[in-house]
Amino acid sequence: MAAAGTEKSLKVDIWRGDDDGYYQSFTVPHETSQTILDVVTYVQRKLDATLSYRFACRVGMCGSCAMTVNGRPRWTCRTHVDSVAEDGYIKIDPLRNFPRVKDLAVDMTVFFDKWRDAKARFVPSEADLDGFAQVDPDSRERKEASAAIECIGCGICYAACDLVSWNPDYLGPAALNRAWTLVNDVRDADPNGHLKAVAGDAGCHACHSQQGCTSHCPKSLSPTASIAGLKRKSFAALLKGAL
């Protein structure tokens, strides 16, 4: 651990440009409790104002500041320099598996389009109009949904997933994880519709259970667990003739 103050400095290589780009080197003062987002912000404010990157809340809620740090996708606002720097060196790339817009900013359109394609949105039923649904907090469905519900949509799982890079149509861990919460939502009017949307070639059965998503999720969720649940449920639905 470095002592307080700025006597040590960090060597930081940051990707510049889109797919056709290069690494630009910066020297950034090392601070106590400094985050990767602090480093990127220092570069943008003090060294090169043309650096593009994305952030909003700075406290791990919004999911907009994810980048690749020394080869691993991470939420930069909650990643301390001291936990990832290798001998004072940090390499920062945009997230893998996303089209690059400029520098550290990626185009997340395809990521959220896949949430739509996975039918990962709540389907209300007529019964909801009559009042509040009663959901037992101790029921198995509620517990399954609760385990997966805290996703912040940062795209880190999508960047960590080899299946996404092998099959660009693969819906990806986040969209499938969201679909799993809805399959377990007892208020949802179309659970088989959710299963149908994710049971195809590019859906849950494409997952190889490598668990890169689970290893990297900053919220400690397990999209692999959700996808395994979808595999079981869709298989059971197939046997019942519901798919």
Place this chain on the structure above:
Amino acid sequence: MSVIAAHRNHPTYWAFLLHRLSGLALAIFLPVHLYVLSMAVGDGARLDAFLDWTQQPLVKLAEVILVILLALHMAGGLRLLAVEFLPWRDSQKTFAAFAGAFAVGAGILYFLNVV
């Protein structure tokens, strides 16, 4: 820096990789195995000569590796079935460790048996 990309360097990716590579190696071995067995039908003397040749220490070592590959692929397959068909458990690294330990254990037992 390392032999594997940083984002892949975690136990369950290694389990995937070993399962895939052991499967490929076994798929390459199987036709050779069947070819040798076919000698029993066509040319028994040739098969006997080949079986004598397989008594060499290096071939025995290759057999130990083959047993490890078989055990690894079987344990890896059982691990996958458990991951995908049993209720989820968070002890995924333990699953992978058991599969690896089973394969190494099978290899050691076979080695002790043939030496």
